[in-house]
Amino acid sequence: MNTNKPSRKWLEPRVELPTGQYRLITLASFILPILVWCLVSYVPFIWHPNVQVTSPGDVAYFKEGMLLKREVFANELEKMTATSKTPPEGIPANPIYLPAPDEVVRALYTSFTTEPQRRSEQWLHESLWHSITVVFTAFFLSSLIGVPLGIICGTYAAASRLTEPFVEFFRYLPAPAFGALAVAILGIHDGPKIAIIFIGTFFQQVLIISNTTRKLDLSLLEAALTLGAKRLQLLFKVVIPGVLPELYRDQRILLGWAWTYLIVAELIGTSSGITWFITQQARYKNFDNVFAAIFIIGLIGLLSDIILARLGKRLFPWDKSGNKA
C-alpha cells in the first residue's frame, strides 16, 4: 500500500519506517519523557505542591530556603496579612525527591569532578566500576555454564529431561532469598553479590537457551545427516551455528536481567557499589545525586546494548531478522 500520509503508515502493521522518521521517533522516545520532566520542574503552575520560603517575614519558625506544604504557607501568609505583620515570601517548589533536570546534570558533573565529602565515601565512578565488575563477573560465570548446558538440553532429550524439571522448579525461588545463605558461605564481600546475580540469571538462562536451541529447524539436521554429518559434527556444525544469532539476542536480554538483580545483590553483606552510593546519597537527601546515579546505570545498560547489537550485526551477517538496537 502506498500511502503518503505518515500517520496512516504508522497504523500499518509491521511496515518499516523511512530512515528519517525512524531516527526522529527514536529521538522522541527520549525527548518526550525529558520534556514532561522539564515541564513539571520549570513551569510553576504545573504540580509544584510545595513552597520554598525566600523571605520568612514575621513568621517565627520560617527560615529562608525552607520547603513547606502550600497550604501551610498560605495559612501563615493569611495570618500575617490579617495581623498586618510582614508577610512571608516564597516561590512554588517541587518536593525534594524530584530535582530539576539542571540540578541532576550539575550533580552528575560534580560527582565526577569533585572529591567525595567524606573520607569513607567512594567516587561515583569507583562505585560504578565496582558494580559493573560484579554484574559482568556474575553474568560471565552464569553464561560459562548456562549457555553450554542450555544448548545441550535443547539438543538432547535425555539431557533436557535430566536438567529442566529441576531448573524449572529452582527458577521460581526468589534469588534474593538466598542472600543470608550466600553471605554465610561466601563471606560479606563480592562473593554473595555475584552469587545472587548468578542465581537470578542462570536458571532462566538454561531454560531460555534450551528453548531457543529447540527452535532450530529440524530439517537442517536432517539435511546434515544425509550429507554424512555424525553426532558431534551435528552439534558443532549445525546446532550451534544455527542458533547462534538467536542465542546472542537471548544473551542481550539476559544481561539486562542481570543488571536488575544488581541492586538487591549489592544490599547483601556490606553494601557496595552504585547501590551503596545511591542509598548513602538518599540518606543525606541528595536526590539529585540519586537521580544522577540511576541515569548512569540506565545509560550504561543502553550503551552496552547498542554496542552488542552493532557487534551482532557484524558477527552474523546472514541473520535477516537482525540484532536490533
Place this chain on the structure above:
Amino acid sequence: MKPLVLPSYLEQEPAVKSRFDALKQRDVILDVKSLGKTFPAKKGTVTALKDINFVTHRREFVCVIGPSGCGKSTLIRILAGLESASSGEVLLDGKPVSGPGPDRGMVFQGYTLFPWLTVKKNVMFGLLNQGASVVSAESEAMQWIDLVGLERFADNYPDQLSGGMKQRVAIARALAAKPRILLMDEPFGALDAQTRAKMQAYLLEIWRNIDITILFITHDLDEAIYLADRILVLKANPGEVHELIEVPVPRPRSPEQFITPEFLATRKRLDDLIHPPSTESEDDKLNMIRFTQAGDDIEPAE
C-alpha cells in the same frame, strides 16, 4: 468435441524399448523389498505404506507420484534413513541400509540450505564431513557450483538467492557428497511454472552428465513424464504400488514432446490412475448457490 485417438502407453518405439532393455541390464542400485510403514495414531495405527517393492538401476531416473497423503514423503524419508521402516528392507548396492548416510543424497522441497554458510561453504559441507581437506573441498565445491551455474554467487548467503537458485545450490550440495542415489522430495514444488521448467531442463542435463541415479517425488504429472524413465504410481490408504509405468517418450527429452501422442497417452494413463472417476464422492461436489441475476450469464442457462 472429438476425443483424440491415442496409442496405448504400453507401446514403445524400438529405440525406447532397447533403452529399457539396456537399463535393465545395469546394476541394481536401490532394492526396496516389501517395505511397510505404520504410524501410531489416536486409535491403533495408520498404515502409511504397505508392501512396496521396486528396484532402480544405475543411472535410472524414477519418479514417484500419487495422491496427497499416499506416503510419498514417508517412502523417500525411509530410503534416506530419516525414518525407520516398520517392515521389509531397503538395499543399497545389495547392502541393507540403516540410518542416514552420504551415499543417499537428499533434496527437500524447503531447500534446507544452512543459512549461516555461504553457497560455497554449503556445498563444501558434505565434502568436509567425509574428511576432505579445506583446499580440495573448496576447489571441488567450485566445480559443482559451476555445474549449476552459480559461480557468481559462490560467496552469497542463501537468503540472497531466489528459490530456483537455492534449489540449484541444494542439488550441488547433495551431489558434491557423491551419493549413489539422489532422493528428491517435490524439489520444484515451491517454484513458479517458468522457473520450474528451467529447473527440469537443468536437472536432466546434470543427470545426463554424471553417474547418478535419481528418485524424484512430484505431484505434477507432466513433470514426472518429462523427467522419468519409469514412474512409480502409488495409491492412498494404504500407500501401495499401483503401477510401475515405463515412459514411452524417447530421449533426449524436450518441452515440445508434451504434445506427442506417447506423452499424452502416458498422461491419460496417470490421470486415470490418480483420479479415477469412480472415486468422486458426494463430499467433492460443490453445493452451489447462485449469486448472479437470472439472464445475466453469457451462455444460455441449462
